[in-house]
Amino acid sequence: MIRTLRAQLAVPVGAIVLALVVGAIVLIASSPLVTGHIDVMLPIRTYLALVQGSVLSFDGLIDTAVNATPLILVGLAVGLGFKAGLFNIGGQGQFLMGALAAAGVGAALANSGVFIALPAALLAAVIAGGVYGFIPGMLKAYTGAHEVVTTIMLNYVAIQLVGYAITGPLRATGASFARSHDVVDAALPGIINAGRAHEGHLGIIIPLIVVPLIWWLLYRSTIGFEIRTVGANPDAARYAGMRPRRIVVFALTLGGALAGLGGAAEILGVTRYMPASYSTNIGFDAITVALLGRAHPVGIVFAGILLGAMRAGAGLMQVQAGIPVQMIDLLQGVILFFLAAELVVRRVFRIRQAARGVEELQTVTRTYGGQTTAP
Amino acid sequence: MAGSPGIATEHVRAPALEMRGITKRYPGVVANDHVDLTVHPGEIHALLGENGAGKSTLMNILYGLAKPDEGEILLDGSPIQITGPSDAIARGISMVHQHFMLVPVLTVAENILLGDETMANPIFIDRAEARRRIRALGQRFGFEIDPDERVGQLSVGWQQRVEILKALYRDARILVLDEPTAVLTPQETTEIFAVLRRLRDEGHSIVFISHKLYEVLEIADRITVIRRGKVVGERRPAETDEEDLAELMVGREVQLVVDRGESHPGAVTLSVEGLAVKNDRGREVVHDITFEIRAGEIFGVAGVAGNGQDELVEAITGLRRPSAGKITLEGRDITHADIREVHEMDVAFVPADRHRYGLVLSFPLTDNLVLNDYFSEPFANGLVRNDQAILEHARELIERFDARTPSATVTASTLSGGNQQKIIVAREFDRDLKLIVLDQPTRGLDVGSVEFIHKQTIAKRDAGTAVLLVSAELDEVLELSDRIGVMFRGRLVAIVDGRSASREEVGLLMATGGHDADSPSTSPVVGSAA
Numbered sequence: 001m002i003r004t005l006r007a008q009l010a011v012p013v014g015a016i017v018l019a020l021v022v023g024a025i026v027l028i029a030s031s032p033l034v035t036g037h038i039d040v041m042l043p044i045r046t047y048l049a050l051v052q053g054s055v056l057s058f059d060g061l062i063d064t065a066v067n068a069t070p071l072i073l074v075g076l077a078v079g080l081g082f083k084a085g086l087f088n089i090g091g092q093g094q095f096l097m098g099a100l101a102a103a104g105v106g107a108a109l110a111n112s113g114v115f116i117a118l119p120a121a122l123l124a125a126v127i128a129g130g131v132y133g134f135i136p137g138m139l140k141a142y143t144g145a146h147e148v149v150t151t152i153m154l155n156y157v158a159i160q161l162v163g164y165a166i167t168g169p170l171r172a173t174g175a176s177f178a179r180s181h182d183v184v185d186a187a188l189p190g191i192i193n194a195g196r197a198h199e200g201h202l203g204i205i206i207p208l209i210v211v212p213l214i215w216w217l218l219y220r221s222t223i224g225f226e227i228r229t230v231g232a233n234p235d236a237a238r239y240a241g242m243r244p245r246r247i248v249v250f251a252l253t254l255g256g257a258l259a260g261l262g263g264a265a266e267i268l269g270v271t272r273y274m275p276a277s278y279s280t281n282i283g284f285d286a287i288t289v290a291l292l293g294r295a296h297p298v299g300i301v302f303a304g305i306l307l308g309a310m311r312a313g314a315g316l317m318q319v320q321a322g323i324p325v326q327m328i329d330l331l332q333g334v335i336l337f338f339l340a341a342e343l344v345v346r347r348v349f350r351i352r353q354a355a356r357g358v359e360e361l362q363t364v365t366r367t368y369g370g371q372t373t374a375p
Numbered sequence: 376m377a378g379s380p381g382i383a384t385e386h387v388r389a390p391a392l393e394m395r396g397i398t399k400r401y402p403g404v405v406a407n408d409h410v411d412l413t414v415h416p417g418e419i420h421a422l423l424g425e426n427g428a429g430k431s432t433l434m435n436i437l438y439g440l441a442k443p444d445e446g447e448i449l450l451d452g453s454p455i456q457i458t459g460p461s462d463a464i465a466r467g468i469s470m471v472h473q474h475f476m477l478v479p480v481l482t483v484a485e486n487i488l489l490g491d492e493t494m495a496n497p498i499f500i501d502r503a504e505a506r507r508r509i510r511a512l513g514q515r516f517g518f519e520i521d522p523d524e525r526v527g528q529l530s531v532g533w534q535q536r537v538e539i540l541k542a543l544y545r546d547a548r549i550l551v552l553d554e555p556t557a558v559l560t561p562q563e564t565t566e567i568f569a570v571l572r573r574l575r576d577e578g579h580s581i582v583f584i585s586h587k588l589y590e591v592l593e594i595a596d597r598i599t600v601i602r603r604g605k606v607v608g609e610r611r612p613a614e615t616d617e618e619d620l621a622e623l624m625v626g627r628e629v630q631l632v633v634d635r636g637e638s639h640p641g642a643v644t645l646s647v648e649g650l651a652v653k654n655d656r657g658r659e660v661v662h663d664i665t666f667e668i669r670a671g672e673i674f675g676v677a678g679v680a681g682n683g684q685d686e687l688v689e690a691i692t693g694l695r696r697p698s699a700g701k702i703t704l705e706g707r708d709i710t711h712a713d714i715r716e717v718h719e720m721d722v723a724f725v726p727a728d729r730h731r732y733g734l735v736l737s738f739p740l741t742d743n744l745v746l747n748d749y750f751s752e753p754f755a756n757g758l759v760r761n762d763q764a765i766l767e768h769a770r771e772l773i774e775r776f777d778a779r780t781p782s783a784t785v786t787a788s789t790l791s792g793g794n795q796q797k798i799i800v801a802r803e804f805d806r807d808l809k810l811i812v813l814d815q816p817t818r819g820l821d822v823g824s825v826e827f828i829h830k831q832t833i834a835k836r837d838a839g840t841a842v843l844l845v846s847a848e849l850d851e852v853l854e855l856s857d858r859i860g861v862m863f864r865g866r867l868v869a870i871v872d873g874r875s876a877s878r879e880e881v882g883l884l885m886a887t888g889g890h891d892a893d894s895p896s897t898s899p900v901v902g903s904a905a
Contacts, residue, residue, distance in 0.1 A: 221758045222750045225742070232735045239694065239724075239732040240747040241715030 007351075012292050012299070014345040015338035016306070020047065022334045027323065034322045046321040053316025054309035059198035060316070066200060066270065068301075068308030070095065072207040073262030074282050075289030075300040076214055077133070077255035081147075082295040083218060084251035085231035090136060090151025091259045092283025093158035094129040098260025099267045100162050101128035103274035104170050106183030106267070117186035122264050129260015130253050132158065137252030141245035147252065155283060166276035178276035188269035201269035206261060207301065214258075215297040227251055259286075288336045307332060389452030391416045391580040392437075392468075392549050397446035399432050403781030406432040408604040409446070412582075414549065419571060419581045421595035423588075425624055425821035427779065427791030429604040430584050434551050437582075438470050439463045469542030470551040475534050479527030484509055486526050487541045512543050516573045518566075532563030539570065550574065551582040556590055568594050586624070586821045588617040588631075600624055625823040633829040636837070638857050640669035642705075644841035645691070645810050650700035652686040659698060661686050662865045668810070668841040673832070675856030675873060676845040677881050683865035684845045685727065688814045691843065692724045693717035705809060718747055723803035727814035727845075729792075733799040736788035740780060741769040743787050744802050776801035777827070793824030804831055808840045815846055829855060849881060863888030 024043035031039035054060045074091040081088030105124040109117035136154060139145040172181040192200035218224035229237040230247045237244050262282070267274055289307055293299030310332070314325040338345050345351065392414040399407040406429045414420045424430045435441040437448065439457040447454050450466060457463050463470075477486050484505050506522040513520040518536060526537060535555060542550050552571075556564045571581055571594060585591050591598055591612075598610045600623040608623045621629040645668045652661035661683040668674040678684055689695035691702055693714035702710045704720055718724070726732035734743050745754045745765050753764040769783040778797040780790055787795055796816070803811070813832065817825040832855065836842055846852050852859055856873035861884040868888045871881065883889075 220760055220762075222755045222760055223758060225749050225760060229735055229738070229746070232737050233731070235731045236733070236735045236746065239714065239726060240749070241713070241718055 008294055008296075008299070010349065010351040011342055011345050012294065012303070012339065014349045014351065015292070015335050018338050018345060018348060019331050019334040023327065023331050026330065027327075042321065042323075046317055046323050046327070049317040049320040049323075050310065050313035052320075053313030055313075059194035060309075060312055062192055062194050062198050062200040063312035064305060064309040065204040066308075067311045068304045069204050069207055069269075070262035070266050070282055071285060071289050071307050072301055072304035073210065073265065074259045074286035075293060075304050076210065076297060077259040077262075078286045078290035079293065079295040079297070079300050080214065080218075080227070080251050080255045080258070082290060083224075083231050084227045084247060085234065086140070086147050086248065086251060088133070088136075088151055088252060088255050089148055089283065089287070090133065090154050090256070091286040092280060093151065093155040094132045094256040094259035095263040095266075095280065095282050096155075096158040096162050096278070097132040097256075098125035098129035098263030099274060099278065100158075100165055100170075100263075101125045101260065102186070102264035102267045103180045103183065104165065106186030107170065107172075107181035107273070109186055110181060110184035112185055114185050114189070117183070118188065118268070121183065121186040121268055122261065125260045125264030126257045127260070129263065130257035132260070133252040133254070133256020134249065137249035140252070141248045162274070162278060163276050166274055166278075170274075171276075172273070180274045182273050183268055184272075186268055187272045188265065201265075203265035203269035206265055207304070210258065210261070211297045211301055218297065223250070259283075285332065288332055288339075291339045292335060390414060390449070391418075391451060392582075393449040393452075394433070394437065395447050395449065397433060397436060397443045397448075399429075399436060399441060399443050403785075405604050407436070407443070407446075410601065410604070410606050412599055412606070414580045414582060416548075416580055417575055417578045418596045419575050419583055419594055421583045421585060421591040421598040422601065423585060423591050423598055423620060423624055424601040425586060425791075425823050426793045428601050428624075430601060431553070432604075433601070434470065434553065434582070434584065437463065437468060437551065464545050464547070467546060467548040468551070469545060469547035469549070471535065471538040471542060471553065471555060473554045475538055477526045477534055477537060480525065482523050482525055483520060483529075483537050483540075484522035486537060487522075487544050508544065509540060512540055515577075516543070516570050518570065530563070532566060535563075535567060536570065539574075543574075547579070549580045549582065551584070553584045554586075555583070556585070556587065564590070588620050588624075588822070591620070592617065602626055621822050624821075625826075629822055629826055631822065631826075632854055633826060633833060635673075635833055635855055638671055638673065638836055640672040640857065641839060642670055643667045644670045644705055645843065646701075646703045647691065648701045648703075650687070650690060650702065651698045652683070652690045652695060653698050654686055660865050661690065661697075664700070664867045666860055666867060666870060668843055670809075670841050671836055671839045672857045673836050673842040673844055673855050673873070675852035675859040676843065676862055676867075677849055677852045677859055678847070678862035678885055680847045682862045684862055685814070687862070688724075688727075688812055688843075688845055691717075692722065692812055715747070721807060721809040723806075723808050723811045725796075725799055725803055725811070725813045725816050727818065729795055729799055734787045734795060737786055739784045739786055740773065740778075740790075740798055741765050741783050743798055744769045744772055746802065748802075772801040772805055773798075775805075776831075793820045793827075796820055796824060796828065800828055800831060804835060807838075808835060811835055811840055811842045813842065813844045813846075815848075816844070817846075817848065817851060825851075849878060849885070853878060853881065861885055861889075 027043040027046055028038065028040055031042045034042065052060065054064050074095055077091050077094060078088050101124040102121045106117060106121040109120055132154065136147050136150040139150050140147045166180055167178045170180045172179050188201040188203040190199040191202050218227065226237065226242045226247050229240065229242060230244045234244050285307060289300055289303040293301070293303035310328045314328050317323050317327065318325055390413045394410065394412040397407050397410045398405070410429070410433055412433065422430050432441060436443050437457065439459040439462050448457060449455070455466065457466070478489065481489070484502065487509055488505055509520065509522045520536065520540065526534060529537065539550070555567060575581060583591070583595060595612055598612065598615070598620065599606055600608045600610070600620065602624060610620065617631060621631060647667065648665050650661060650664045651659055654660045664687065666674065676684055686695060690697045693709070693712050693716060697710060700710070701708065704722065707720070709717055709720065730736060735746065745768065748754055749760070754761055754768065766783060773780060773783055776797050778790070778794045778801065780794060787798065790798065811832070816828050832842060844852060844855055853873065853876065858870055859873050859876055859881060860867045860870045861881060863885065869884050
């Protein structure tokens with residue numbers, strides 16, 4: 001047990017360490033632009049500010065939790081796909097549809113009282129995200145259309161749908177820019193307040209409920225067994241009397257619902273309305289989260305918190321060390337690079353090859369060869 | 376013997392290779408336990424052992440792929456450290472793997488040059504010189520090979536020769552062949568043996584890994600038998616026979632041919648009428664097949680692989696919908712039943728490809744042992760899996776079916792082929808059954824596992840189960856079957872009595888379908904797309 005846990009953790013942790021090293025090199029190389037001379041201490045100041053701004057202060061912790069919430073939820077959507085042998089790149093679209101549904105229903109029920117408006121808005125987000133996962137699921141299962149292609153295309157459709165809905169039917173009257181009405185009663189209420197816009201909303205407890213449920217589903221239920229079997233060996237799943245098509249549809253639909261919930265948490269908890277130009281990179285950040293978390297619900301929580309903390313600390317890093325927030329994107333990109341180039345990490349840290357390959361990575365690579373499930 | 380020239384040379388020259396006291400431990404197993412192996416120049420030395428006995432570990436150590444925990448390796452009498460495959464090759468040790476390491480789209484010459492570190496000029500390859508050397512090498516060992524032929528165009532037997540040439544091209548003096556005949560036809564085997572003898576006569580040392588007894592007796596000068604990581608005996612072919620070797624290998628007396636005993640067929644269990652099945656590409660590959668199997672009877676289907684057997688089995692087990700005909704099980708129509716319905720009607724199915732269908736290699740044995748029963752009591756209560764019941768079930772089956780594994784929770788991929796098949800057989804046989812469908816049940820398995828599976832099958836037959844045995848191994852079909860149906864180009868061309876049929880008779884039916892010329896429209900059936 002301990003040994004398998006260590007084997008599971010070795011590569012993700014190694015990737016993070018290597019990313020920090022690469023980040024330090026970049027920081028030292030660019031230090032003349034910040035301080036006027038080569039400054040070997042700059043990485044330390046930068047990383048310290050990052051840690052301070054994220055976990056060493058109360059408001060930093062709150063920001064971390066708020067940032068981590070959608071990352072974890074969309075990360076679960078991607079991770080669930082990996083478990084079923086699918087590469088769900090549609091987290092962004094599913095998130096946006098959930099956000100749009102929450103904004104729309106929230107605005108419509110803005111004065112219906114919190115006990116009606118909030119559940120209704122959350123449910124609408126779950127359904128909208130679920131439908132948006134169901135579509136590529138059906139396409140995959142019954143026509144063989146590859147989920148990588150369909151989910152990427154649906155991401156663009158979602159962006160356009162948001163733009164249309166917010167500039168059109170959902171546009172708030174009297175607003176100076178295209179946005180929806182405030183959600184008022186449907187808002188996720190603040191539960192912890194550290195002042196100066198560092199508010200922890202009720203949504204941060206959603207992962208606490210959802211993660212155990214997904215863990216239970218995957219590892220303790222027969223449906224989870226079917227999902228994992230289809231992901232590991234679709235032929236054996238068919239032999240075992242499972243129905244790979246249904247499972248593919250189910251995994252993508254449930255994933256979509258989770259991503260949709262992530263969208264709702266962001267809209268109902270943070271912005272409390274939706275702008276037409278709402279832009280997000282969450283679908284891709286979530287891929288990093290899922291890979292870093294080894295597609296395991298618990299791993300995804302830690303990965304989501306890590307990425308959330310980096311975003312939370314970015315502000316202080318910019319102020320104290322003078323490093324632009326884009327540094328975070330660099331670190332995140334390098335982490336993803338090292339996760340994909342696992343061999344590099346293994347060489348550097350002398351980690352022995354696990355007896356079983358990294359299944360979720362196999363999904364990523366296999367998925368471009370056309371050799372995936374043809375249920 | 377003592378005065379023979381062969382023995383004399385052994386004393387004059389140091390052994391080409393000596394492995395002394397090699398020990399390699401993996402978590403839970405000692406793969407090699409103080410193994411000694413001595414190979415002389417000009418000797419074919421067979422390494423015989425069951426799957427999982429430690430042959431591959433020993434050879435991986437020799438090839439630098441694994442580091443021994445203890446022991447030393449001597450080359451021409453002097454101790455060496457082998458750091459990796461390229462080091463091994465540089466020292467004249469080459470390995471021909473069971474699965475060839477060739478690039479199909481490259482030519483023979485290109486494949487041979489690939490990765491060769493000893494090129495005189497590292498930028499420009501002297502192709503003309505390479506071609507000349509390859510041709511000359513081939514001629515020296517008795518075969519003509521065209522260096523410009525694409526490897527993908529070559530038959531398996533010739534591809535193997537390319538692998539051997541690759542080793543010789545790098546001046547290998549010690550050649551390790553891992554199960555070289557597993558993929559060859561008998562004819563190709565004879566040819567490759569001729570090549571190996573020539574290599575030996577030129578002074579090369581050959582380590583021949585196998586678990587096929589008759590082959591080892593035919594080709595080897597000396598035989599080292601290992602069992603569970605230990606050397607249990609060394610023999611010369613003249614002083615041993617198949618029974619002796621099998622006993623050494625397995626550790627007890629083995630029945631190479633199990634005693635099938637009397638069978639007492641009862642009422643008809645499975646009835647197949649006018650069955651037609653299409654393959655994945657929509658072509659009909661099983662035509663109008665009719666037969667029945669009685670309770671307590673083994674019905675064997677013989678045929679060269681790819682004559683529609685896979686599709687027939689898939690149709691009966693519910694994995695594939697027949698396009699015409701009728702299948703009944705104890706009078707119930709199961710023509711359109713899906714695989715789970717068929718399974719629930721007490722039909723067991725051991726599929727031909729155990730890695731593709733029979734197991735999920737990355738799953739623990741516990742999950743594999745409930746692969747098709749995971750949803751039913753006591754393994755699940757509605758949606759909730761009962762891990763305790765699954766674990767107890769696995770432990771019990773592993774014990775009862777004697778599968779060798781460190782625990783019930785290791786992944787199926789860590790088991791040897793024979794033990795993997797035992798896991799499948801355990802899962803499928805562990806209940807009262809009406810019908811067992813066995814598709815190539817012993818393909819690639821060692822003697823001990825084959826015996827085990829045959830005995831289990833006969834026990835089930837005696838318990839009144841009908842058995843459909845499909846095998847490309849004619850001997851297996853002949854040894855077990857009460858009746859034998861011969862498949863040829865998708866048709867059941869004959870049904871003969873299993874106890875009186877001769878090898879020649881069935882072999883001829885398999886090759887020709889019983890006619891000199893079939894109707895021209897029925898072209899040979901190609902196996903279903905992988």
